[in-house]
Amino acid sequence: MIVAASKLSVGYDGRVVIPDLEITIDGQGVTTFLGPNGCGKSTLLKALTGLLRGGGTIEIDGQPLRGMRPRTLARKLSYLPQVRLAPPEITVEDFVSCGRIPHQGFMQRSMPRDREIVQWAMEETGVLGMRGRGVRELSGGEKQRVYIAAALAQQPRMLFLDEPTTYLDIQHQIGLAQLLRRLNRSLGMGVILVLHDIAQAYEISDEVVVMVDGGIYAHGTPREVITSAMLREVYRVNARVVPVEGRACPLVAFDGLT
């Protein structure tokens, strides 16, 4: 699935965050948006999912996003916001079942096929064992997996996540990265995410998009994009990208501000 934006301009309440942006994302792999705070990564993510309306055009597989029925869109892509409302008093299974909503009628009646998919989504994310527990009682890492399970139940062709690893400890961060990678490889589901951690972006991504001031600074493979020159210019920090023997990904070592 290909997502393409041209002459895109978006903002909030009259404040323009992205003035004029062109991007084409080939949704086969894992694509990560990087950039300093306020550069417009989350805004771009929301615009690409149709959550924020603005000027310009966005096309999904050649079809314009504007005018697409929300329900049709919800079957193509799923978006996980960074800040979320406290979940209601609902079990994990009921919560994941909500992912089927775009495929169901008014009464949210579950067909055998819906139940199979919910079961599969819970297995895939490792939350099947907690299906009867309340979502509120879960830890941050467990909750995050439940949210991803609900997104999977939606059967999207592309999954958008806004800083999914924030607030998770390192074990859960790595677990989540592996899960996303595996979902991408085994299901062919495109993954587009916003991250702050540069090393993590290097490891997980096939493509990296670096943003500055609402525009695109660079777009390419991690090796092409994540360089000490980029870190100096975009983040204003001195850093070295050091290859490590026996590892595919280099180490990013920071030496302070420029």
Add this chain to the structure above:
Amino acid sequence: MRDGQERRTLDTRVCLTALIAAICLLSLLALRVGSAKFTVRQILSSLLDASSPIRAIIIDIRLPRVILSILIGMCLTAAGTILQAVMHNPLADPGVIGVSSGASVVATAVFLIMPAASRSVPLFAFAGALAACAAIYSMAWRGGADPIRIVLAGVAVNAMLGGATSFLMLMNADDLQGVLAWMNGSLSAKSWSQVRVMAAYGSIGILCSALSVKSLNALQLGDEVARNLGIRVGRTRVVLSGIAAYLAASTVSVAGIIGFVGLIVPHVARMAVGANHKRMLPAAMLLGACVVLLADLTGRTVVAPVEIPVGIVMSILGGPFFLYLLRRRKRTGM
């Protein structure tokens, strides 16, 4: 863990059965108790036998009241359940969106200024409730109706209408009898014609709320999540609030203002069966019927032969119970 899941669905079935049994029991009790007391056998025979001497009391006086209690309990609770999900606010009830204040000001005006038209108070109250709700939504509208803006606009409109009601009452302090009785929500002296009105309005509202289960489940997860699930959030919130306002307004027009049912009952139902509206909505509606039946029964019996209006009973008993729920919630961290 599979057990956990199955236990929960069983819970729901047991809950619903128990609630239906409770409604039957309370109804029977309500038919028995009153200025004349009857045995269950007498009641049953009066229902079947047209020549029964007590038929008039049971069928024309007590039965409409029982059925009305059930219908009103269901409608008020459905309205509260919808609003709490739609506003992401556990404190939402029909009062928040102006139903009570709108109905009050119009009813008061009719009672005091044109007493000749007081027979049409239900119609005016219904219109007033919906008009206040529409005013609140149009004030809160800015390319969509954000729950916080709705609640704030609600506070403003409610204060304004409350002031107007008080002013009207102050200027006509001698004829408040009818107004006060109406405002305290009473089920006394109701006939079959009111039951028919309530049943007609109520069944439409209840059908609409049953058809909203999916949207309710999606909206309670938050606007962004709901939008991501293909729900048109702004439009859905307005439609669902409209259904809630309609449900509440129809009860207000028939029985006056009965508070706390729409606020408390959804909480209890949520604690019992969880927040999945497929299970919660029916459980809440049945529980609402029980609560109103019980409140009216209490009001009829505690200081008999004087009757306490059901609205007053609900406020006196509902307030403390609500506090108890809040404290309990804090402790269990729900």
